[in-house]
Structures are given as C-alpha cells and as structure tokens.
Amino acid sequence: MTSIPTQHVAIIGGGPAGLIAADLLSGAGLAVTVFDQMRSPGRKFLLAGRGGLNITHSEPIEEFLNRYGPDRSFLEPAIRAFDPEALRNWCNELGETTFIGTSGRVFPASFRATPLLRKLLQRLRTQGVEFRTQHRWTGWNHNHALRFVHPSLGETEFSPHATLLSLGGASWPGTGATGAWTEVLNTAGIEIVPLRPANCGFLTTWSDHFASRFAGIPLKNIALRYQNATVRGEAMITANGIEGGAIYALARPLRTGIEGGHESTILLDLQPDRTAEAVSQKLSSRRPKESTSNWLRRTLRLSRAAVALLREQTGNSVPHDVAQLTHLIKNLSIEVDGVQPIDRAISTAGGIAQQEVDADFMLSKRPSVYAVGEMLDWEAPTGGYLLQATLSTAVMAARSIVAKTAASEA
Numbered sequence: 001m002t003s004i005p006t007q008h009v010a011i012i013g014g015g016p017a018g019l020i021a022a023d024l025l026s027g028a029g030l031a032v033t034v035f036d037q038m039r040s041p042g043r044k045f046l047l048a049g050r051g052g053l054n055i056t057h058s059e060p061i062e063e064f065l066n067r068y069g070p071d072r073s074f075l076e077p078a079i080r081a082f083d084p085e086a087l088r089n090w091c092n093e094l095g096e097t098t099f100i101g102t103s104g105r106v107f108p109a110s111f112r113a114t115p116l117l118r119k120l121l122q123r124l125r126t127q128g129v130e131f132r133t134q135h136r137w138t139g140w141n142h143n144h145a146l147r148f149v150h151p152s153l154g155e156t157e158f159s160p161h162a163t164l165l166s167l168g169g170a171s172w173p174g175t176g177a178t179g180a181w182t183e184v185l186n187t188a189g190i191e192i193v194p195l196r197p198a199n200c201g202f203l204t205t206w207s208d209h210f211a212s213r214f215a216g217i218p219l220k221n222i223a224l225r226y227q228n229a230t231v232r233g234e235a236m237i238t239a240n241g242i243e244g245g246a247i248y249a250l251a252r253p254l255r256t257g258i259e260g261g262h263e264s265t266i267l268l269d270l271q272p273d274r275t276a277e278a279v280s281q282k283l284s285s286r287r288p289k290e291s292t293s294n295w296l297r298r299t300l301r302l303s304r305a306a307v308a309l310l311r312e313q314t315g316n317s318v319p320h321d322v323a324q325l326t327h328l329i330k331n332l333s334i335e336v337d338g339v340q341p342i343d344r345a346i347s348t349a350g351g352i353a354q355q356e357v358d359a360d361f362m363l364s365k366r367p368s369v370y371a372v373g374e375m376l377d378w379e380a381p382t383g384g385y386l387l388q389a390t391l392s393t394a395v396m397a398a399r400s401i402v403a404k405t406a407a408s409e410a
C-alpha cells in the first residue's frame with residue numbers, strides 16, 4: 001500500500017477536467033496525485049486542438065446555458081460559478097490569451113491545445129502535483145482504497161481523503177476515453193445512463209459511384225432541417241453517410257428520433273442565401289443545349305459535390321422543370337439509416353445519472369468521491385460548450401473539496 005499524507009486528493013483521469021481540478025487543488029495547498037491509464041495526460045484535449053481548439057463561446061449567458069441538455073439546470077450553477085469569462089481569465093493567467101472568432105466562438109491565440117496543455121502541466125509540476133501514468137483504475141477494494149493496474153508494477157492501491165473521477169466519455173478510445181469505467185460504477189450500484197454518440201455523423205446508403213468520388217468532400221454553405229430545427233453550416237460526405245458541423249448540431253434530435261423509431265429524413269437547402277423565387281429566377285436563364293451540370297454551376301454556383309448529390313438523390317434524373325428543380329434544391333431529402341459508431345463521435349451523451357451526484361458533483365453513494373466532465377450525463381453541441389461544461393464541473397468539485405478539507409482541519 002502506498003504511504004500518503006492525510007490530506008491527499010486522487011484525481012483519476014488526466015483530461016482537461018482532471019487537470020484544471022489538479023490546478024485548483026494544488027494551488028490551494030492540497031497534495032494531489034493524477035492517475036491516467038495512458039502514457040501521458042490530455043490526449044483527447046490535444047486531439048480537440050488539431051482542428052482549432054474552440055474553448056468556449058462568447059454569446060450571452062442565457063443563450064449559452066440553453067445549449068445544454070437534457071436539462072440545463074444540472075450544469076447551470078457550475079457554469080455560472082466558472083463562466084466563459086472566468087475560463088478565458090484562467091487561460092490568460094496561464095499565459096495563453098484567447099480571442100473571439102467571427103462566429104462568436106472563443107479560441108486560444110495559438111489556435112491549438114498544445115501550448116495551453118504544456119503551460120498547465122508546467123504549473124502543476126511547480127505546484128507539486130504527482131503524475132502516475134499507465135495506471136488503469138479498476139475500482140475499490142473492501143476498505144474503499146482505490147485499485148489500479150499498471151503494466152509492469154501490477155496491482156497498486158491508494159487511499160486518498162478525496163477522489164475526483166474525470167474519466168471522460170467513450171469516443172476516440174485511443175485517447176484513453178474507453179468508457180470502461182461504466183462497469184466499475186455499475187458494480188458499485190451507481191446508475192449509468194447508457195453512453196451514446198453525440199456530435200456524431202449519421203449513416204446513409206450512397207451508390208458506390210457517389211461514395212467513391214465524393215467521400216471526404218464538404219458541402220459548404222448549406223442549411224439542414226430536421227423536424228422543426230434548422231441549422232446553417234457545412235456537412236461532409238463520408239463513404240457511408242454524412243458528418244460535420246451542421247450535422248453535429250442536429251445530432252441530438254436526429255439520434256433521439258432514430259432511437260424512438262421516428263422518421264429519419266433530413267432536408268438540405270443547397271441555396272440557403274436565396275429564396276425559392278430567387279433560385280427560380282436564376283434557373284430561368286438556361287442556355288440552349290447547356291448541360292444540367294453547367295446550368296446549375298453557372299446560374300447558382302453549385303459545387304460539383306452539390307450537383308452530384310442532386311443526381312444521386314434523383315436517380316440521375318435531375319428535373320428540367322424550373323419549379324420542380326427549385327423545390328429540390330431547397331428541400332433535398334436524405335434518408336438516414338443509423339448513427340455512426342461512438343468511437344468516431346466528437347462527444348458522448350449519457351454517463352453518470354444526474355441524481356447520483358449532489359450540487360458539487362459528489363457521488364451520494366460514495367462520500368468524498370466526485371465525478372466531473374464528460375462522464376456525467378449531459379450533452380451539448382460543438383462550439384466550445386463541451387470544454388466549458390467539462391471545466392466548470394471540475395472547478396465546482398475542486399472548490400468543494402478545498403472547502404470541505406479546510407472545514408475538517410478547522
């Protein structure tokens with residue numbers, strides 16, 4: 001058994017949630033050990049930074065809070081207590097300024113996660129945080145000590161005065177977020193809402209010809225409609241479906257619809273900046289003998305992928321009639337067959353059921369054990385909302401640990 005000081009916090013999971021908690025706790029003078037099953041911490045955070053790390057969003061807080069489901073009230077106190085401005089201040093104070101992009105999204109000045117992670121890890125080491133990598137948490141023993149398995153050290157145990165679980169969801173398992181913790185917590189009698197893909201792509205059946213030529217090609221500046229939700233943006237054709245920002249934004253209602261056996265047709269507007277009348281007017285100037293592709297490209301500047309999609313969805317019979325074609329361009333239907341697997345999703349829905357934690361995210365069935373970040377049951381679209389909630393829940397729990405430790409020492 002490892003010998004430890006009496007007031008020692010174990011953080012299991014070295015993603016952004018675990019690391020910001022380690023920063024607060026060690027900054028408050030507590031001894032902190034971060035365990036992670038990977039060789040190094042922050043792997044998903046680094047992955048998130050590859051396409052530009054969108055750390056939070058600058059929209060008004062009421063709109064911001066409405067992005068969260070299934071019920072915003074679960075996260076609201078944590079986000080208000082450590083809000084987007086506080087998060088930006090924390091980045092600033094670490095030496096990584098942030099800026100607001102044209103869409104209102106907030107990014108670190110470097111646009112990447114690497115400098116922020118490097119600076120944070122440096123500060124944690126200065127504050128005395130110990131890292132134990134390649135330690136896979138497997139649960140508790142009969143004395144409530146934490147149990148870990150290490151590839152060469154074998155089984156080890158650890159008895160902290162408080163534990164913070166920040167084990168992430170189940171997407172991109174190569175980053176360490178395998179979701180295997182659900183079994184451990186289930187065994188401990190903690191209710192887990194099944195993990196499902198969120199901000200994910202959807203499956204559809206393309207012809208071989210279309211898939212082989214257009215997989216990986218984006219459909220830019222489109223609008224997507226599903227039930228009464230409409231989203232502007234971009235979608236990417238994949239070999240067996242469709243993904244990308246606009247699709248992710250519809251993922252929650254679409255997944256729920258599919259799970260409930262409801263209709264699964266999304267409607268694409270390939271000309272969202274033009275009314276149907278304006279599209280018809282443009283199309284009415286077809287030149288004699290002009291091919292359909294040239295007609296569409298010249299009058300509406302439709303991309304090759306958009307024209308090919310029109311052909312794909314009409315069995316290569318794009319109507320010549322202007323009214324019919326206008327309707328199709330503004331309402332092109334795509335039948336979705338299923339949800340892409342969770343391992344390629346941006347984030348995970350489901351997790352520890354909300355009623356299993358108190359207002360500070362402490363497990364009611366395991367006093368002194370907190371759970372934060374993506375492993376809790378909430379979901380949000382992309383746009384910086386994922387990291388904000390991840391970090392806010394971790395800050396809330398860390399502040400509670402600091403307060404309770406101080407109270408117990410008084």
Ligand SMILES: Cc1cc2nc3c(=O)[nH]c(=O)nc-3n(C[C@H](O)[C@H](O)[C@H](O)COP(=O)(O)OP(=O)(O)OC[C@H]3O[C@@H](n4cnc5c(N)ncnc54)[C@H](O)[C@@H]3O)c2cc1C
Pocket residue numbers: 012013014015016017018035036037038041042043044045047048049052053054055056135136137138166167168169171172175176177178179180181345346347372373374375383384385386387388390
């Ligand atoms: C491609 C991609 C792009 C993204 N881009 C953005 C973005 O721009 N903005 C945004 O807000 N969000 C983004 N996200 C989401 C964001 O990265 C996550 O929401 C965030 O990383 C969740 O943090 P976390 O600390 O809860 O979990 P994670 O970052 O997943 O960390 C969990 C840690 O726990 C460890 N662990 C798991 N099980 C065990 C165990 N049994 N024992 C020991 N250690 C264990 C893992 O190794 C891992 O290090 C993106 C995600 C992906 C996949």
